[in-house]
Amino acid sequence: MFKSLPNSLFWKISALLLGILLILSFIFILILGKTAFQFSEEADQHLNKEVATHIAAEISAFPIDSIDQNQLEHIFHSAMILHPAIEIYFLDTAGQVLNYSAPDSLIKKKQIDLIPVKEILNSNDTYYKKSTDPRHPDQAKIFSAAPINKNGKLSGYVYVVLTGQKYAEARNEILDRYIFNIASNTLPILIIIALAIGLLAIYALTNSHRKVISAVKRFQNGDFNGRIDIKSNGEMKDLAQTFNEMAAEIQKNIKAIQSMEQSRRELVANVSHDLKTPIATIKGFAETLVLKKHELNSEQQQKYIHTILKNTSQLKTLVDQLFQLSKLEANEVEAIIEPFSMSELLQDNLLKYKMISKEKDIVMQSKVPTDLPMAIGDVGLIDRALQNLLDNAIKFTPEGGRIHLEAFSTKDKIMVKVADTGHGIPQDKLNVIFERYKKGTETSGEGSGGIGLGLDIVKKILELHQSKIAVTNGPEKGAVFSFELPQYTARI
Structure with a gap:
């Protein structure tokens, strides 16, 4: 109780209480003197x-x-x-x-x-x-x-x-002595008793205040689990509840920041690894072409150049994904929502990826109705999301496999599915497939790996459309990715 410095709330209120008691005592003496004088006069007048x-x-x-x-x-x-x-x-x-x-x-x-x-x-x-x-x-x-x-x-x-001069002087002298005796003997005892009771009451009232200060200091010193426990009702309980909610939110944000920092470190490590491989390959083959250009025949040179171009393409794709993701995270991408033909968008991507899939001996199939209603969204961003899903499907589908592209309408939505016959996703990895910076080898079974930015970009794009990307394992192994967009209805 007495460990606090004099500038604490307890001592400030105590000093205020003492000041109020002294002022009230002075007022009481004045009122007592006037009342006693009036009582004496009224009694004299009544008796005489x-x-x-x-x-x-x-x-x-x-x-x-x-x-x-x-x-x-x-x-x-x-x-x-x-x-x-x-x-x-x-x-x-x-x-x-x-x-x-x-x-x-x-x-x-x-x-x-x-x-x-x-x-x-x-x-x-x-x-x-x-x-x-x-x-x-x-x-x-x-x-x-x-x-x-x-x-x-x-x-x-x-x-x-009735009160002559001598009587008045004698009465006033006696009355002054009577008031002085009260002021010097009785009143100090009453002030001490009132002050003691007041200090106990103040201590009880400021106990909640001390709990708040203690919890805030603990939180300030790094104990983010510190909370205020006040059982009584009133403003202090409201303050404690507000602080506890604020502390919980701050603790949640701190954990999110720590998680983001961990993810950032993983990103740096994974990006460094994924950049190192194509750069080393490009550098090695380019040096070979320079140093041994007279020893290599035309076929070997073309092979080396093709390898350099392939790794350059991978490097460009990775840089593009990083750039796109950074813009999405910084909210620099604004979706232009308008009606568009989902059927045409899917057919365009089907034609484009048939050429790519043929190189890996992968069959591209589709089930898209020609009368599919129009969807509402940003056609450019949805196109990018579809390309990422198809790139992912080709990446993890072995030779001789199939990729199935399907779209259909429900009551007021248009559902799009991209399925492959790859190795599928382990059941315990389905809940982390869209977590940023997870390597492909961790989430997609066997495959070429990678830092997994494509799916994260898909997730961000669909969040801009108030939609979600879902994933399940298909009946023929492989993975099935799906999302939905609002169906356009023309107003009459």
């Missing part, structure tokens, strides 16, 4: 609300404007013995001060606001009202008031300020 009534009863027998000063002083003295904190004033019906218990020099205002006085006199409920303090006009004070009636007619008011 009858003071003015008793004084009014004593002087009700005298006219308010002709009271003998000695009698008045006697009334003041008697009342202030019982209530030393009060100040007494006699008002006329307009609120003008006529007589009072304080020296003249202390009276600053002789007009009393009668609105609060009348509100109190007209209310039977518990009240809390303030009105004018003649000695301190800027301060409203609690009071007690009573009417003075003469012959059933209102002749004035007794107005008693």
Whole structure:
């Protein structure tokens, strides 16, 4: 818990909590002081609300404007013995001060606001009202008031300020000491308890945060199996789930990159091997022609030249395949989708490869209806895919074998099949036949080998057409490659 540096989330939230508690404590002291002061005043006003009534009863027998000063002083003295904190004033019906218990020099205002006085006199409920303090006009004070009636007619008011100067000073001193005791004794204990509870709550809340940081650091340090395990609900669980999904995707991409890197190495090795053979052959026969041109007869020279041309053709085919595959992988090839005659395309390739197959004593057969519907696709790319499949079939079909080209329509598709009578494909190799850079000897039984780019190009071309290339072993051994394209339907 305490191993983290002060800039961790736990300590930041803890410092924020402490600051909030101190601010709330200050606000609490202010509210407590104001509330205690108001409570004291309200209690005093409630307990002494009858003071003015008793004084009014004593002087009700005298006219308010002709009271003998000695009698008045006697009334003041008697009342202030019982209530030393009060100040007494006699008002006329307009609120003008006529007589009072304080020296003249202390009276600053002789007009009393009668609105609060009348509100109190007209209310039977518990009240809390303030009105004018003649000695301190800027301060409203609690009071007690009573009417003075003469012959059933209102002749004035007794107005008693309940918190005189000395009382107010004593009360404020006691109240300040009371609040200070709370602030210095009780409040720190409450702050400590609240802070302790808050720290425990923060620690529990930030536990998920620490799990997230720990998992991210593990992932950063190379542990790609690191995941966040949060069982509670809420935003942190959503964050953990998002991170876990992201980590799984990154791990998947890393494995894909590693696989691509391995394939790249295999490609470099296989291309180097396949380039080395024709180049060495070309170089060897060319050197022989140069060094022994006078010793070789015309037939031998033609044989050597034919071998050089054959290996040059193989070299060109390999370079063309590499170039085509690189463009397909870089998405630089854009399929131009349009209707075309699959029947004509198949017949053209059949005529072209009959000449090639005759050299190997391979029979080319076809089953293509003349009324085959038109297909939808890029005719140039599909032609390239067909040529790769036919090249592959001739490559792995022995002399005396057959290659069968078939096409037919289904409900809304046109299916094309290229079958041969070669050695077929081992059952355990069918699932890797289209994996890039697999050597032909690994996927096609006995044959001439090669890095297998032709089938990968076919796969890429058909992916551009949202289609797939499939392979199975035929009934007469050999392999059967098939794919399908959408059938064109003319709109009416």
